[in-house]
Amino acid sequence: MSLSDLAKPWAAMSYGFLDASAKRELRRKMVKAVAVPGCQMPYASREVPMARGWGTGGLQVSLTLINPKSVVKVIDQGADDSVNAASIRRFLARVSGAMTTTDTLTASLIQSRHRIPEEKLSDNQVLVLQVPNPEPLRPVQPNMSIARQMHADADYSRMWLQLYEQIVCSGRVMQGASYPSLVNGRHVMTPSPIPRWDVPKLHMAEHLTILSAGREKRLFAVPPFTRVEPLVFDDVPFQVEDHADLSCYRSGARGFFMNEIPQDDGTSQYELSDSEYGVKTIRDREGDPVRFGETWYKNGKFS
Amino acid sequence: MAYVATRGGERAIEQAERLFRAEMGRIEKARVAELRAALPYLIDRVMGEASLYDEDLAALALAQTGGELSEAVLLLRAWRTTQPRLATAEVIEQDGLFTHRRISAAFKDIPGGQILGPTLDYSHRVLATEVLQGDAFTPDPVTPAQAPAPAHQPSVSTWQAENELVDLPEPDPAKGGDIPDLTREPLLFPSRRAHTLQSLARAETGGVLALGYAAMRGYGQAHPTVNELRLAEAEIVVTHPDGRRFSAGRVKVSEAEVVDKKGEKLSLGFAATFGWNEIKCIAAATLDLNSPGAEKGAPTEEEFFLYHTEGVESSGFCIHFKLPHYVTFQSSLDAMRDAKAKRAAKSGEPAQ
Numbered sequence: 047m048s049l050s051d052l053a054k055p056w057a058a059m060s061y062g063f064l065d066a067s068a069k070r071e072l073r074r075k076m077v078k079a080v081a082v083p084g085c086q087m088p089y090a091s092r093e094v095p096m097a098r099g100w101g102t103g104g105l106q107v108s109l110t111l112i113n114p115k116s117v118v119k120v121i122d123q124g125a126d127d128s129v130n131a132a133s134i135r136r137f138l139a140r141v142s143g144a145m146t147t148t149d150t151l152t153a154s155l156i157q158s159r160h161r162i163p164e165e166k167l168s169d170n171q172v173l174v175l176q177v178p179n180p181e182p183l184r185p186v187q188p189n190m191s192i193a194r195q196m197h198a199d200a201d202y203s204r205m206w207l208q209l210y211e212q213i214v215c216s217g218r219v220m221q222g223a224s225y226p227s228l229v230n231g232r233h234v235m236t237p238s239p240i241p242r243w244d245v246p247k248l249h250m251a252e253h254l255t256i257l258s259a260g261r262e263k264r265l266f267a268v269p270p271f272t273r274v275e276p277l278v279f280d281d282v283p284f285q286v287e288d289h290a291d292l293s294c295y296r297s298g299a300r301g302f303f304m305n306e307i308p309q310d311d312g313t314s315q316y317e318l319s320d321s322e323y324g325v326k327t328i329r330d331r332e333g334d335p336v337r338f339g340e341t342w343y344k345n346g347k348f349s
Numbered sequence: 350m351a352y353v354a355t356r357g358g359e360r361a362i363e364q365a366e367r368l369f370r371a372e373m374g375r376i377e378k379a380r381v382a383e384l385r386a387a388l389p390y391l392i393d394r395v396m397g398e399a400s401l402y403d404e405d406l407a408a409l410a411l412a413q414t415g416g417e418l419s420e421a422v423l424l425l426r427a428w429r430t431t432q433p434r435l436a437t438a439e440v441i442e443q444d445g446l447f448t449h450r451r452i453s454a455a456f457k458d459i460p461g462g463q464i465l466g467p468t469l470d471y472s473h474r475v476l477a478t479e480v481l482q483g484d485a486f487t488p489d490p491v492t493p494a495q496a497p498a499p500a501h502q503p504s505v506s507t508w509q510a511e512n513e514l515v516d517l518p519e520p521d522p523a524k525g526g527d528i529p530d531l532t533r534e535p536l537l538f539p540s541r542r543a544h545t546l547q548s549l550a551r552a553e554t555g556g557v558l559a560l561g562y563a564a565m566r567g568y569g570q571a572h573p574t575v576n577e578l579r580l581a582e583a584e585i586v587v588t589h590p591d592g593r594r595f596s597a598g599r600v601k602v603s604e605a606e607v608v609d610k611k612g613e614k615l616s617l618g619f620a621a622t623f624g625w626n627e628i629k630c631i632a633a634a635t636l637d638l639n640s641p642g643a644e645k646g647a648p649t650e651e652e653f654f655l656y657h658t659e660g661v662e663s664s665g666f667c668i669h670f671k672l673p674h675y676v677t678f679q680s681s682l683d684a685m686r687d688a689k690a691k692r693a694a695k696s697g698e699p700a701q
Contacts, residue, residue: 047590053433065431067533088535093426098665100672123676130672132359160676178669189645191538191652216688217695222681241680261662263535287683305675306682319676 084229290346393624553660561632
């Protein structure tokens with residue numbers, strides 16, 4: 047017997063960078079996460095050739111799901127051309143041979159940091175959200191082992207108290223992004239720091255969403271057609287950002303989530319946060335043939 | 350098209366990386382060899398934090414990152430995690446270590462003797478500026494002792510246990526693939542003993558020192574006495590598939606035992622790491638000493654110090670704040686402005 051009998055022929059890197067044992071663990075944890083929607087599954091979280099906090103959790107999931115037929119889209123804060131999105135997209139393509147795209151409609155795998163595209167996703171697409179902090183209870187309980195027990199007991203009283211205090215102190219719920227939401231009527235999860243605008247897109251969606259935090263070593267999922275309900279009191283309805291009446295100064299599109307661009311004269315201009323939707327709108331206006339997908343929001347209203 | 354083309358971002362990051370690497374220039378094998386020879390303690394620190402024992406790869410990582418330590422450790426960890434496991438080495442006990450240095454602050458003399466070994470502890474910290482004037486600094490040659498110190502010594506805690514001064518932890522019977530492995534399993538709390546020691550072994554030196562120092566200054570209940578501090582080489586004994594046991598080589602290791610009085614017995618804290626890194630071992634052992642019964646959220650509590658001394662995670666998260674956060678920021682602004690408008694409307698009402 048020799049060493050070469052025991053080992054596979056040497057290769058600089060496994061397909062999709064991660065080795066088979068890492069992928070197996072991730073697959074098992076993803077299946078568990080789908081089986082118990084919104085429940086955080088701890089995983090070993092291997093180091094990848096990017097710094098922790100830069101999408102390593104999303105990356106490990108993408109690297110496990112990717113295959114040569116995949117069509118990958120990567121966005122950061124809504125934009126395909128953001129530098130870190132470009133870096134992740136280049137890495138995914140380099141280690142998998144998969145095709146890349148910026149078009150939401152043609153992507154089979156979408157890795158995103160803090161946005162869900164404005165065009166509806168369908169049942170043949172997987173959305174991978176990068177998660178900095180997987181624990182919705184962190185603001186009320188920084189200790190992870192205690193928080194884990196609270197989830198087991200479905201003890202979310204402190205979450206409700208926090209929301210109530212905000213209403214008393216500020217007249218409204220002050221939570222910006224990462225709005226805590228109850229999944230499948232059982233586990234409270236953070237939807238990752240997506241704006242409140244995007245939270246309704248997860249509710250009873252056709253697509254599978256996997257949320258993964260590499261640094262904190264936890265992943266969780268929202269399977270298709272699963273209830274995702276933001277925590278609200280009966281008499282204080284959930285409120286998305288007041289962007290319904292804003293127009294994009296570049297594309298003219300209206301009724302979507304916008305980036306605010308401060309101007310020298312003290313005013314603000316707005317541009318579409320979903321950069322590809324903006325590109326499509328501009329190209330359409332210029333007469334290029336463009337295929338638009340159905341959007342979650344129509345005329346600024348969720349439908 | 351009004352939008353910045355996607356290629357723009359890609360070109361920018363490529364040029365930014367080139368700009369960083371331009372300062373270090375061309376990296377050749379000779380540079381890696383020079384780094385390895387000139388900076389053994391830095392190599393040790395990096396190997397410990399990377400939990401990968403390979404001096405050449407550590408030197409290469411330092412060369413490739415220009416000495417940006419967090420980056421060097423990440424580079425090695427990312428490489429390490431993809432490597433196959435060919436074998437698990439046999440358990441190493443303290444008395445099996447080939448010892449270069451081993452001192453105790455608890456007793457004037459100890460079985461096996463105090464062995465000072467290599468250290469700067471008693472050197473006068475004066476810069477050798479003459480080197481910059483062109484005069485080389487040539488260290489004085491070492492005069493070998495007439496009777497060399499024994500290479501193998503028992504741990505001080507063994508003697509203490511025989512004298513009923515300390516209760517040694519129960520030996521962990523796990524062998525081979527059954528040994529819990531932090532790099533392939535998530536860290537959960539209360540942490541398994543193996544995970545705790547593995548986590549401390551690859552913790553970031555500065556982080557361990559900061560929290561260990563906090564414990565030493567009084568944020569911990571236990572005051573460490575260095576029972577023993579040891580710099581040694583460990584034999585890596587593995588079994589060939591044909592059944593033969595053989596040594597695959599030696600690795601430099603350091604370990605520290607610290608004790609504190611706890612009733613009629615001593616309590617024991619322990620830490621060990623790859624490479625020679627005394628500060629890390631003493632600080633880590635101090636945290637270990639303080640952790641039983643520590644309050645949740647205290648710096649000496651296991652969950653607190655294991656999470657916060659993990660260098661790849663902490664450095665990565667710290668630098669991630671450079672990434673754009675404008676969606677989250679926009680979402681918060683919206684809530685703030687609305688709250689302000691609501692208050693203005695409310696306070697305006699009585700006046701109308």
